[in-house]
Amino acid sequence: MSEIHTSLPTQPTGAAASFAASHSKPHPLKLYGAWFCPFVQRVWIVLAEKKTPHQYIEINPYHKSPDFLALNPRGLVPTLALGLGNEQKVLYESTVLCEYLDEAYPDDNPLLPRGDSPEAVYERGRCRLWMDHVSSRIVPGFYRLLQCKGEDKAEMEEARRGLLEALKMFVKEMGEGGPWFSGERFSLVDVMLAPWAKRLWLIDYYKEGGVGIPGKGERGEEEEVWERWERWLEAMERRGSVGDTWSEEGEYVKAYKRYADDTTQSEVGQATRKGMRLP
Secondary structure (H helix, E strand, O other), rough: OOHHHHHOOOOOOOHHHHHHHHOOOOOOOOOOEEOOOOHHHHHHHHHHHOOOEEOOOOEOOOOHHHHHHHOOOOOOOOEEEEEEEOOOEEOHHHHHHHHHOOOOOOOOOOOOOOOOOOOHHHHHHHOOOHHHHHHHHHHHHHHHHHOOOOOHHHHHHHHHHHHHHHHHHHHOOOOOOOEOOOOOOOOHHHHHHHHHHOOOOOHHHHHHOOOOOOOOOOHHHHHHHHHHHHHHHHHHHHHHOOOOOOOOOHHHHHOOHHHHOOOOOOOHHHHHHHHOOOO
C-alpha cells in the first residue's frame, strides 16, 4: 500500500491549510487537488494571484473515488470543474488550467501579455515557449535527479548536469533587472517553475551533492547567471501566492521520500523511470 494512505496528512497544513479553509464553501468553480502536488500548486498560485473565488477540494490521487473518476477518467490532479449555466464542464492539465483561468477571469493582473499588437502576440508566444521549457526540460530534470539511485554515480552526475543546464538556459532568457522572468511583471512563466523551485531543497536533502548550484566565488564565467537565478528565487520565496499555497516543510520530506527511494508508483514517477514524457 502506498505511503500516502498512512503517513501523510490528508489535508494541507501550515499556510496552505488556511488558504484551503478560506475556499472551502461550495462554489461553481471547483479545484480538485492534492496538497503535495506541484502541478496543483501551479493552479492554486494563479487562483491566489487573481483572487478568484473558488472551492478547493482535497482528494487522494492514489485512491481515486468513483465520483472523481467520473469527472476526470484519467484520475489526475489538478482537475477544474466549471459551473457554466446548468452544465458542469471539466478541464485538467495544469498548464491548460493556468491559461484558462488567466483568460476566463480577466483583471488588472494579467499573467500573460494582453492585446493584439504584434509585440503582444510575440510576447505571449515567447512566454509559452519558456513555459514549455519548464515543463519539458526542468520539471523532468527535477524528477530524474531526485529518483536517481545513489550507487550509480555516473547516472547521478548526468542527471545533475541536465537539470543545471536546463536551469541556466531558462535564466539566460530572463529579462534584465527583474526580478521575474519578464522583468518587473510576474507571469505564467514564473508560475510554471515556482512549485519545483520551491522544492529544489528536497534534492539537497535526499541526494549527495544536491542540485549542485555552485556557491559564490566558485561560479567563474557563470557568476551573473546564478546571481540572476538567486534574485528570481528570493522573489519567488517572498511571493504571497507561493507562500499561501505551501504546507509545512516537514510534510514534503515525507511526501517525496518515495521519489528519492524511487519506489513511487505515481504516473510522474513511472514516466521518469521509463524515460518517457511526463503525463
